[in-house]
Amino acid sequence: MPVLKIEDIHKDYLLGKSVIHALKGLSLSVEKGDFISVVGPSGCGKTTLLNILGCIDKPSSGRVYFRGEDLSKMTDNQEADIRLREIGFIFQSFNLVPVLSCSENIEFPLILAGVPKKERRRRTARLVEIVGLADFAEHKPDELSGGQRQRVAIARALVNNPSLVIADEPTANLDSETGNSILETMNRLNREEKVTFIFSTHNPEIMQYARTIIHLKDGAVTRVDQGVPA
Numbered sequence: 001m002p003v004l005k006i007e008d009i010h011k012d013y014l015l016g017k018s019v020i021h022a023l024k025g026l027s028l029s030v031e032k033g034d035f036i037s038v039v040g041p042s043g044c045g046k047t048t049l050l051n052i053l054g055c056i057d058k059p060s061s062g063r064v065y066f067r068g069e070d071l072s073k074m075t076d077n078q079e080a081d082i083r084l085r086e087i088g089f090i091f092q093s094f095n096l097v098p099v100l101s102c103s104e105n106i107e108f109p110l111i112l113a114g115v116p117k118k119e120r121r122r123r124t125a126r127l128v129e130i131v132g133l134a135d136f137a138e139h140k141p142d143e144l145s146g147g148q149r150q151r152v153a154i155a156r157a158l159v160n161n162p163s164l165v166i167a168d169e170p171t172a173n174l175d176s177e178t179g180n181s182i183l184e185t186m187n188r189l190n191r192e193e194k195v196t197f198i199f200s201t202h203n204p205e206i207m208q209y210a211r212t213i214i215h216l217k218d219g220a221v222t223r224v225d226q227g228v229p230a
């Protein structure tokens with residue numbers, strides 16, 4: 001069963017008196033272990049699609065299934081629980097809490113999920129190691145480089161062992177060398193820890209890291225490249 005499946009998704013925005021058709025009938029399945037990039041020019045609908053896949057926005061029409069369960073039939077609490085426990089989000093602007101240290105930022109979703117302190121510390125320490133920030137665990141975000149901040153965000157997205165990690169232009173605010181190293185980290189986590197990733201980008205260098213590339217234009221899929229070597 002796919003982790004996530006969307007069927008004939010449309011998303012319209014009302015802008016003044018005109019309607020913007022941001023997504024026009026998209027269908028796709030995300031399987032466990034997938035490493036997918038969504039690419040296309042500015043305004044093609046990447047963020048809109050990722051927000052719907054991440055259950056932080058609802059489609060105007062169409063169905064979203066999380067592990068076979070129709071999201072529209074869930075209560076707000078059930079949906080919030082999926083967002084907290086099953087989906088990790090990585091944003092282009094990192095979105096870290098400035099007053100918390102690197103470790104505390106990573107630990108934060110575990111507190112929200114009610115995980116006991118000992119287990120929180122164990123999982124946080126492991127992820128700090130995995131993303132290569134052991135020497136920076138007590139640093140605050142403003143004492144870290146952009147690439148290090150994004151590593152904190154990756155660790156935070158992974159700490160609840162989500163079924164799916166969604167990254168909206170995770171390298172947009174990084175130089176290309178740092179961006180490549182972030183994608184290499186995601187690639188390693190995909191291979192070694194079987195983390196399922198879907199990320200958006202308009203950088204051709206970065207999109208090559210994915211095994212599946214979904215090309216979007218004007219809110220519709222124009223091409224899917226499968227089996228791209230990761």
Ligand SMILES: Nc1ncnc2c1ncn2[C@@H]1O[C@H](COP(=O)(O)OP(=O)(O)OP(=O)(O)O)[C@@H](O)[C@H]1O
Pocket residue numbers: 013014015020021022040041042043044045046047048049
């Ligand atoms: N809240 C909103 N209200 C009105 N229109 C919106 C809203 N959000 C997005 N849009 C429009 O929907 C379309 C798709 O936007 P979206 O942000 O999903 O594209 P994108 O591919 O992520 O673009 P970018 O690469 O610039 O981030 C665009 O035409 C955009 O202007």
